[in-house]
Amino acid sequence: MTLADVAGADSAANESVVAKRLLPALDEARVAAHAVEQLDVRAAAKGDARAFERLYRAHVGKVYGLCWRLCDGDAAKADQAAQDAFVRAWEKLGSFRGESAFGTWLHRLTVNVVLGEHRLLKRWTTFEDAEQAGAPEPCHHPSASLGDRMDVERALTRLPKGARAVLVLHDLEGWRHDEIAAATGIAVGTSKAQLHRARKLMKEWLS
Amino acid sequence: MKQEVEQSEGRLPVLDALARERLPARDLWVGIEARISTPQAVASRPSQWRAYALAASVSVAVLAGVLLREQSPADPRASGMPELTVAALPAEPSTAQTPYSHVEGMARSSAALSARSLRTLRSESLDNAPAMVAERADGSSGLLKATYSAAGIGRNSHSQQAILRANLKLVSQAEREVRRALRSDPESASLQGLLKVAEDKRAVLTSLLVHEPD
Numbered sequence: 001m002t003l004a005d006v007a008g009a010d011s012a013a014n015e016s017v018v019a020k021r022l023l024p025a026l027d028e029a030r031v032a033a034h035a036v037e038q039l040d041v042r043a044a045a046k047g048d049a050r051a052f053e054r055l056y057r058a059h060v061g062k063v064y065g066l067c068w069r070l071c072d073g074d075a076a077k078a079d080q081a082a083q084d085a086f087v088r089a090w091e092k093l094g095s096f097r098g099e100s101a102f103g104t105w106l107h108r109l110t111v112n113v114v115l116g117e118h119r120l121l122k123r124w125t126t127f128e129d130a131e132q133a134g135a136p137e138p139c140h141h142p143s144a145s146l147g148d149r150m151d152v153e154r155a156l157t158r159l160p161k162g163a164r165a166v167l168v169l170h171d172l173e174g175w176r177h178d179e180i181a182a183a184t185g186i187a188v189g190t191s192k193a194q195l196h197r198a199r200k201l202m203k204e205w206l207s
Numbered sequence: 208m209k210q211e212v213e214q215s216e217g218r219l220p221v222l223d224a225l226a227r228e229r230l231p232a233r234d235l236w237v238g239i240e241a242r243i244s245t246p247q248a249v250a251s252r253p254s255q256w257r258a259y260a261l262a263a264s265v266s267v268a269v270l271a272g273v274l275l276r277e278q279s280p281a282d283p284r285a286s287g288m289p290e291l292t293v294a295a296l297p298a299e300p301s302t303a304q305t306p307y308s309h310v311e312g313m314a315r316s317s318a319a320l321s322a323r324s325l326r327t328l329r330s331e332s333l334d335n336a337p338a339m340v341a342e343r344a345d346g347s348s349g350l351l352k353a354t355y356s357a358a359g360i361g362r363n364s365h366s367q368q369a370i371l372r373a374n375l376k377l378v379s380q381a382e383r384e385v386r387r388a389l390r391s392d393p394e395s396a397s398l399q400g401l402l403k404v405a406e407d408k409r410a411v412l413t414s415l416l417v418h419e420p421d
Binding site for chain 1: 227
């Protein structure tokens with residue numbers, strides 16, 4: 001065993017000790033944060049705008065990110081959609097029963113707001129507009145560099161609305177097809193077909 | 208499961224690099240705060256008082272129904288008229304989970320009670336009259352639907368007319384409350400069902416009152 005091996009073993013052992021000490025503390029912090037959020041949800045449901053502002057600050061990143069992707073990367077539309085989603089959340093907080101996490105509930109509500117509550121997506125079942133729009137400017141290496149991420153974002157915005165919505169919800173947000181179908185009003189088979197075609201288009205554009 | 212695995216296999220690795228979160232260029236809270244502070248936004252929130260107001264109006268309707276029942280003959284069959292059957296109200300398995308479940312439970316029991324009250328009232332009204340009474344249950348909704356013959360109805364006392372009017376007023380008030388609640392939650396199936404019950408009850412009471420002489 002070399003000195004480096006010993007040092008490596010020591011380092012790994014130290015990391016393990018640190019992890020053992022830190023993980024319970026992290027769990028406790030997570031539980032505490034959840035409890036605080038629950039209190040804020042209850043207070044906001046009773047009309048406490050300050051509590052609702054704390055919920056806004058905690059979730060605006062994810063909500064806005066989702067809106068931005070579902071709105072063609074259009075910042076003005078995403079601003080409006082995110083505001084609409086939070087206003088709708090404020091109005092509907094009384095019906096939130098805590099069966100899921102507040103963030104999950106808010107995410108679903110946001111999708112409903114952005115997708116026009118089942119109406120718009122029914123018109124998004126064709127890919128004709130994608131073919132008319134043509135491919136985005138090609139990128140050379142679809143890796144994780146900043147420039148390439150921009151290309152991936154640009155390719156995403158070129159996808160037809162329905163295909164982009166399904167791709168974002170399934171591959172980025174981790175939704176299942178049945179959940180997408182329930183939220184958008186399209187059939188499960190349509191959701192799968194949209195995903196398949198969206199991936200194919202993205203691969204073509206990014207290769 | 209297999210399908211989900213297949214779906215995840217085709218996933219684009221480049222998407223993993225994309226950030227899930229993105230902050231807006233400006234603070235959106237200012238606009239949100241302005242919108243949630245408007246009286247309209249505050250009024251559109253489902254509030255407890257509205258549910259309690261609905262519950263209160265329904266309970267008064269129940270009380271009125273009970274009083275009406277006590278003033279009627281104990282057994283409608285004593286009048287010689289055939290006993291009318293009252294259709295059961297539709298069962299709502301999800302009502303226990305709705306924010307208006309307590310209201311709906313009261314409304315349903317009230318509807319059943321009032322239906323019995325109406326039955327005795329009709330029997331009493333038709334006493335000694337050759338009227339034809341037909342009552343049927345709508346197979347699709349299970350809601351009470353009744354048709355009356357104008358002949359024979361009209362011998363009720365003033366107190367019964369007053370009770371009918373009071374019931375009508377209460378049912379109309381309950382209907383308004385349900386409509387208001389529906390404006391804040393238009394997709395609520397239970398509220399829609401409750402509205403249908405209230406509308407049907409109002410129609411029945413109205414048709415009884417129409418045939419009543421002043």
